[in-house]
Amino acid sequence: MPTLVIVGAQWGDEAKGKLVDVLGSQANLVVRFAGGNNAGHTVIAKGKEFKFHLIPAGILHKNTKALLGSGMVVCPKGLLEEWDRTLAQQSELGELIISSAAHVVFPYHRMLDSLEEEARGDNKIGTTTRGIGPAYQDKVARIGIRMSEFVDKIRFPIRLKAVLEVKNSYLAQFGKEPLSYDDVLAEYSAYADRIRPFVRDTEPMVAEAVEAGEKVLLEGAQGTFLDLDSGTYPYVTSSHPVAGGACLGTGIGPRHIDSVLGVCKTYTTRVGGGPFPTELDNELGDHIRTIGKEFGTTTGRGRRIGWLDLVALRHACRLNSLSGLVVTRLDILSNFETIQVAVKYRLDGAEIDYVPSDVDVLSRVEPVYQELPGWEGDLRSARKVEDLPREARAYLDFMAEFTKTPVAIISVGPDREETIIANENLIWGE
Ligand code: IMP
Numbered sequence: 001m002p003t004l005v006i007v008g009a010q011w012g013d014e015a016k017g018k019l020v021d022v023l024g025s026q027a028n029l030v031v032r033f034a035g036g037n038n039a040g041h042t043v044i045a046k047g048k049e050f051k052f053h054l055i056p057a058g059i060l061h062k063n064t065k066a067l068l069g070s071g072m073v074v075c076p077k078g079l080l081e082e083w084d085r086t087l088a089q090q091s092e093l094g095e096l097i098i099s100s101a102a103h104v105v106f107p108y109h110r111m112l113d114s115l116e117e118e119a120r121g122d123n124k125i126g127t128t129t130r131g132i133g134p135a136y137q138d139k140v141a142r143i144g145i146r147m148s149e150f151v152d153k154i155r156f157p158i159r160l161k162a163v164l165e166v167k168n169s170y171l172a173q174f175g176k177e178p179l180s181y182d183d184v185l186a187e188y189s190a191y192a193d194r195i196r197p198f199v200r201d202t203e204p205m206v207a208e209a210v211e212a213g214e215k216v217l218l219e220g221a222q223g224t225f226l227d228l229d230s231g232t233y234p235y236v237t238s239s240h241p242v243a244g245g246a247c248l249g250t251g252i253g254p255r256h257i258d259s260v261l262g263v264c265k266t267y268t269t270r271v272g273g274g275p276f277p278t279e280l281d282n283e284l285g286d287h288i289r290t291i292g293k294e295f296g297t298t299t300g301r302g303r304r305i306g307w308l309d310l311v312a313l314r315h316a317c318r319l320n321s322l323s324g325l326v327v328t329r330l331d332i333l334s335n336f337e338t339i340q341v342a343v344k345y346r347l348d349g350a351e352i353d354y355v356p357s358d359v360d361v362l363s364r365v366e367p368v369y370q371e372l373p374g375w376e377g378d379l380r381s382a383r384k385v386e387d388l389p390r391e392a393r394a395y396l397d398f399m400a401e402f403t404k405t406p407v408a409i410i411s412v413g414p415d416r417e418e419t420i421i422a423n424e425n426l427i428w429g430e
Contacts, residue, residue, distance in 0.1 A: 004027075009224055012223035031217070098202075109132075271299070277345060278340075310342055313403050375392045408427055
C-alpha cells in the first residue's frame, strides 16, 4: 500500500508543486489535505507554466484522480477560475473530486481577513487575505458551511441566511455595510451548480484506493513552521500542513502512511510576519531573492530570504517523521564562494540546539553558523548525483547527516526534467 505524504519542511514555498507534478504522474490518486487558495504551486511542463492554488498539481495527468480533501477550505470562485484556466491550457486533465466535508470560503471571510489584519496594527500576521483564517474559525466554531450543504439547493439558502446574520453584525463592528443575502445567494448558487458534480463522500474512495494498493499521494501546502500547533504561533496559517494533518485532512489513519517526504530549499524563505532566525535582511538576501525569483505565486510579495537553518530543518524532520528530504533550488546556490548553515542558536548567552516554541523566545535567538565551501557552474543539466560538483554533494551530505534524514530527490531547476532521483526506495516506501 504505497501511500506517500509530501510536506513543506520550512515556511512554505519550497517548490512542492513541481515535486507533486513529477510524482503525480506515478500516482493513481492525489489528495490535497490542508489550506485553501493561500497556497501557490507553480508547475512548468513541456514549456507551459501552470499555476495552482487549490487544485492538486496531479490534475495534469489524465489518469490521476485529483481530490480536494476534507481538511481544506475552498473558495468556489477561485476554484472555478483555476479549473477553467487549466482546461484552457491543457484539454485532457485528470478527474477532479471535492470532499463533501471540505469547508467553503465566502466573501465575508475574505473581508474579515483583511479587517482583522488591519486591526492587528504592528502585530500583523501578513496573511494572504484569502479568508483562510476566518473560514477555519467558522469550522472550529461549528458554523461553517461544508461542501455537502453548499451544493444542496434546499439547505444552502437556509444555512447562508443564518450565518450571514452573524457575519453582518461582526462586519458592522468594523463600520462595514452588511452584505446582501440575495446577492451572495445568487452568486454562490451559480457556483454551486457548477461545483455539484465534483462533490462526493471521499473517505470510502480513498480507503478503497489504499486497500487496493494503488499509489496515493497526499499533497501538503504551506510548510511545517506555518502549522497552527507546531509552527511559530501566532504567525502561522490556520490549518495543519504537517504530516499528521495529512491523516486528518484526508480521512485515513497513520498506519496507512508508508513514506513522508519533506521538501526544503537549500536556503530558507518566509512570507508574512514572524521570527526568522537566519534572515538575511541585506544585499545578500536581495541578491538571492533576485536570482531565485523569490516572489509569491499568490500575492506577488517579495519573500524574506535567509541561509539554511539546519536546527529548524532537523526539528521539521522529527515533527513529520520524514523518510527522506527533497532538496530544491540547488542550482540557485551556485557561484557563492562560501555558504553558511545554522547549526545552533545562541539564546541569552547560552547555546541551544532546538527551536523554542514561544515566538518571543525564538525572535531573540541568534544563529550559530558553520561555513561550507561553495561551488561553481550551472547545475541545471545534472541528472545524477555524480553529475554535481563535489562541494554541492558535500553540502547535501552535510544536510542529511545533520538532520539524520537521507536525501531522496534533488531539484536543479524549475522544469520537470531538472530533477535528480537520489534514492528511489525512499519515495513510495516500497
Ligand atoms: P493565511 O494562511 O493567509 O492565513 O496566512 C498566514 C501566514 O501563512 C502568513 O504569514 C502567510 O504569508 C503564510 N502563508 C500562507 N500560505 C502560504 C504559502 O503557500 N506559502 C508561504 N507562506 C504562506
